[in-house]
Amino acid sequence: MNGYERYFATLDGGTPDHPARTPILMRWAAEHIGQAYGAFVSDHRVLVEANLRCARDLGIDQVSAISDPLRETAGFGGKVAIHPQTGASCEEPPLAAALDLALLQRPDPASSLRMRDRVEAVRLFKAKVGGEYSILGWVEGPLAEAADLRRMDNLFMDLFDGDEEVAALLDVCTDVAIDFARAQVEAGADTIGVGDAAASQISADLYEEWVWPREKRLVEAIHAMGARVKLHICGNITHLLPGIARLGLDVLDVDHLVDLATVRAAVGPKVALAGNVDPVKGVMQARPDAIRTAVAACRERAAGPFLVNAGCEIPAGTPLENLRAFCQPL
């Protein structure tokens, strides 16, 4: 089985020869090929090269266009700076001072530089390794993108103030996520990852009211394009599981603060669960034999379709032999 087949066997209820490996690699991947993280986030050729080398050197089953959360923010007109070491940052988010949608540009995946670069990454993956590895595209979820534009603390207070402008902001973030997903699916992505990190920090009530309907619309739109959806929310999502279970996801990333068996009970037998070794204590700082044991334990607790993954990004500086152990076939 190649990576593509292994991944889809997991998603489609088949029997993979062993669990597919889909760790989240950004800084680590840049480091692995001796490139600055700043180059990884701004030049799709570096990102593609880094992913392919990681896939081949470690036996990873998916290549990914994930890099940093600020692709869409740049498209919206936010001033995004690229630092060689720390990557992308936006010191003054466009809506930090005022919730006024007129301050935003409408991002276009075909012309906005940072968005187009990601679409090009997907296109290059498809040309080089289509059918050999699964190809993961990436978009920001509605709450995460709104937080990037408005600043998280402002946005959280806006939710309580509950005016129409915040609903409109979340809607436009959802529309843009759909456009961006479509461009990546057309370029060759078989799965779209949706990163909605900020959602772990809000209550189930706020999630159901403001976030769930928009995530649901995004998931349905991506499915209508013929691609699969993976949701990634960093942090503890136990309180959100009843809503997440109703999204109709194909893959759910599970951070290390969450119990995989609890997630399985909530989401049912079909969703593939990816996780959830602690990226720092369980992968970066652990011994290779302990890492293998931890991955096997995750598979047990996931009891059903399972992808090898840490709770979140593999930290930069993780020793090569640790990641090798992590990716060794179970």
Added chain:
Amino acid sequence: MNQNLTLLQSAIEAGKRKDAVALTRSLLDEGMAPLDVVEQALVPGMSVIGEKFKRNEVFVPEMLIAARAMKECMVLLEPLLVAAGVKPKHTAVIGTVQGDLHDIGKNLVAMMLKGANFAVHDLGTNVPTEKFVEAAREHGAELVCLSALLTTTMPAMREAVGVIRAAALPKVKILVGGAPITQEFCNEIGADGYSPDAASAVDKAKEVLSA
């Protein structure tokens, strides 16, 4: 106990800023001393919401709106406190260490300290080490709070503790926190105190300052 004090405390807990401001105004009109309003309604309100956050009963947004309500009440109260010569008991400087841009947790700690009537000077994120020393000196702070959320910025925290210790600031105590920080790490780098969340940060601050 004055009914309006109880209502004000509840308004703070619920983050109802308009109610909170109106109640503050009524209490002042009734002749209540501004410091009593702070100590008998605002401080306990913030402390209750901090405890709920610690127990995962409420989340970051609820903390933010409670702090915002308190802040708007303080706009009325602060000039009166200054006029009456009442000063916050303690002064703190807080920031996220160099290389680290996470600030939600740090902001919550700052809010809880303000809620406990500390004067707080927030230096923001990605704060160069010397800035902590300069700010502590400038504001005569007795407490420096350092936050780090990344394993890769924990060394910057260690360095900051070293530099603050090396500076001639004998009465300054250092508090550290952030998701990857532990009591062992705190001991190892020679900080004075660690706490895992914003509510306990206030207790810890009082503890190290009275030691």
